Amino acid sequence: MTSVWHLANPQLHDLAVYEPGKQIEETARELAVDPSEIIKLASNENPLGPSPKAVKAMRAALEHAHLYPDGSGFYLIKAIAAKLGLTPKNVILGNGSNEVIEFLGHAFLNPGDDVITCQHAFIVYKLLATAFSVRTIESPSPDYQQNLDATLEAITPKTRLIFIPNPNNPTGTLVSQDAIERFMSRVSDNIIIVFDEAYFEFLDGPPDTLRFIRDKRNIIVLRTFSKIHGLAGLRIGYGIAAPDIIEVLHKTRQPFNVNSIAQAGALAALDDEAHLRETKRVVDEGRAYLQKQFAEMQIRFVPAVANFVMVDVGDGGALFEKLLHRKIIVRPLKGYGLPQWVRVSVGTMEENKKLIGALKEVIRV
Ligand SMILES: Cc1ncc(COP(=O)(O)O)c(C=O)c1O
Numbered sequence: 001m002t003s004v005w006h007l008a009n010p011q012l013h014d015l016a017v018y019e020p021g022k023q024i025e026e027t028a029r030e031l032a033v034d035p036s037e038i039i040k041l042a043s044n045e046n047p048l049g050p051s052p053k054a055v056k057a058m059r060a061a062l063e064h065a066h067l068y069p070d071g072s073g074f075y076l077i078k079a080i081a082a083k084l085g086l087t088p089k090n091v092i093l094g095n096g097s098n099e100v101i102e103f104l105g106h107a108f109l110n111p112g113d114d115v116i117t118c119q120h121a122f123i124v125y126k127l128l129a130t131a132f133s134v135r136t137i138e139s140p141s142p143d144y145q146q147n148l149d150a151t152l153e154a155i156t157p158k159t160r161l162i163f164i165p166n167p168n169n170p171t172g173t174l175v176s177q178d179a180i181e182r183f184m185s186r187v188s189d190n191i192i193i194v195f196d197e198a199y200f201e202f203l204d205g206p207p208d209t210l211r212f213i214r215d216k217r218n219i220i221v222l223r224t225f226s227k228i229h230g231l232a233g234l235r236i237g238y239g240i241a242a243p244d245i246i247e248v249l250h251k252t253r254q255p256f257n258v259n260s261i262a263q264a265g266a267l268a269a270l271d272d273e274a275h276l277r278e279t280k281r282v283v284d285e286g287r288a289y290l291q292k293q294f295a296e297m298q299i300r301f302v303p304a305v306a307n308f309v310m311v312d313v314g315d316g317g318a319l320f321e322k323l324l325h326r327k328i329i330v331r332p333l334k335g336y337g338l339p340q341w342v343r344v345s346v347g348t349m350e351e352n353k354k355l356i357g358a359l360k361e362v363i364r365v
Contacts, residue, residue, distance in 0.1 A: 011111075011133045018127055022329045033327065039354055041345040042331040044169065044199075044308045046230030047286070048279050048348070051272040054231060054265040061264035069260035076267045080238060083270065084210060089243035092250060093258045097198060097224040097237030098124055101163075104220070105132045106252035108160050108192055116154050117163040118146040120171055120336050122196065125163040134160075144171040144302045144310070148183035155191065162187070165196040166207065170333055170343040172304030177207045184212055184219075192245070193219040198237075199306035201228040201276060202283055216242050220249075225262075227307065228279050229269040234262035283307045286346035293356045297363070308345045316342045319362065326358040 005013070021042030028035040073093040081088045094100035101124055109115070111133035117125045119141040126136040137159075139150040146168060155162075167174045180195075187193060195209045200223055212219045224237035236258055239249065269275070283306075290309055294301045300312040313319040316332040319342055323330055331343040344355060 009133075011130055015127065015130045016335070018124065019335055021331050022324070024329070027324060027327070027329055031325070031327065038327050038329065039347060039351045040329045041347050041351065041355060042329045042343075043232065044227060044306070044343075044345045045232050046228060046279055046307075047282060047346065047351065048230065048275070050230040050265070051269040051275040053272040053275070054229070054269040057268035058234075058261050058265040061261050064260060067260070069256050069258060069263060071255045071257075073258055073263055076263050076270075077238075079267055079270055080240075084240060086210070086213070086240065087243075089246060090213060090240055092239045092241075092246050092253070093263075094237050094239065094253075095257050096226060096235040097196070097222040097239070099235075099253075099257060100220075100222055100237060100239040100249070101125065101128055101194075101196075103239070103249040103252045104161055104192065104194065105129070105134075107248050109134045110160075112158065113160045114156050114158040115161045115163065116151055116159055117165070118151065118168065120144060120168070120338060121146075121163060122165045122169045122198075123335060125165075141171070145173050146175050148175060148179050152183065152186055155187075159191050161192050161194055163194045163196060165198070166209075167199050167203070167304070167306045169198065169306075169308065170310050170331070170336055170338070170341075171302055172306055172308055172310055172343075173302060174203070174305045175207070180207055180209065184217065189218045191218070193217075194222065195219060196222045198222065198224045198227055202280060202306045204305075210240065213240060213242055218242075218245065220245055225266045225269060228276055229266070229272075230275070230279070231262070231265055231269055234259075234265055236262040236266045282348065283346045286349060286352045289349065289352055290344065290346060290356070297360070299359075299363075308343050310338070310341050310343050312340050313342055313363075314340055316340060322362045323355075323358055326361070328355055328358050330355075 024038045077088045077091045105128045109132040113134045115129045116137045119138045129136040139154045220241040226232035302310045320332040333341045
């Protein structure tokens with residue numbers, strides 16, 4: 001049989017496959033241990049699990065799994081819009097917020113265009129751009145902080161989308177409201193600005209980007225149920241934008257892109273204030289503990305604002321392997337051009353303490 005590579009779209013030759021955090025089951029198989037012994041701090045998931053209200057709603061929704069989902073996402077979109085003080089026409093659901101990123105590619109990118117993001121940005125933007133034969137320009141991020149003045153300087157006549165992950169993953173740093181205001185006052189409305197706010201609910205005093213939607217600017221804000229709501233396994237997120245942008249994006253999506261179980265779970269999770277509050281409390285406490293321990297151990301880290309911290313360990317790949325043998329999964333960052341670093345998600349306090357204990361053993365070796 002001949003290879004199909006000569007038939008495949010040429011840009012796919014250079015397209016790296018997204019490398020997710022290593023899975024618990026896979027690690028348990030490799031180490032021949034029970035999966036319950038493995039601690040996963042690799043994908044910025046909710047350490048407390050899903051909202052119990054979401055689990056209850058999903059169990060009930062299973063009874064109707066023979067029916068197609070509501071493709072319009074009527075109830076969930078209505079609830080999200082009400083919570084944000086916007087209208088249902090301002091919201092689109094995605095199979096994870098990653099799918100909304102893909103809608104943006106279908107809607108706005110053509111071969112030869114440019115997209116801009118910061119250096120060390122969430123990698124999916126670059127994967128999307130490559131898949132669409134589009135160049136990714138990475139504006140410099142000195143000290144791992146996003147610099148929106150550098151982003152403005154990087155704009156070319158071919159720039160169609162600018163991705164601003166806020167906070168960014170994996171660096172964990174935040175762009176301030178002042179920097180956003182300055183940027184928005186200078187950027188052209190011929191470019192769609194994407195504020196990726198996957199970790200929004202973890203922030204104290206988060207920036208207000210929805211105000212630009214009310215002002216009818218060409219922006220889209222991305223949020224997700226994968227992080228603080230604890231529903232990463234369901235794949236559900238959303239985009240918020242002016243109605244004409246949302247209308248364009250709807251044309252690019254499949255009819256039933258978000259399944260009925262995910263819609264039911266997300267609807268219940270949205271209002272589970274107790275679960276949100278407790279998750280934020282555990283994450284705030286855990287992040288403070290981890291950062292204090294890193295400082296005491298004289299391990300360099302980038303002060304973070306969400307549920308993960310990026311740590312300079314000299315050789316991220318080697319540390320990842322050593323921790324893996326101690327049944328702890330973290331995320332090496334070679335693919336982000338950060339081979340010295342690993343990213344650790346904040347876990348429960350018990351998990352955080354085990355991580356620090358293992359790190360002390362490993363670093364002594
Ligand atoms: C910055 C950022 N954006 C988007 C996502 C994707 O989230 P989702 O699970 O909603 O596709 C992630 C997930 O890690 C992320 O870190």
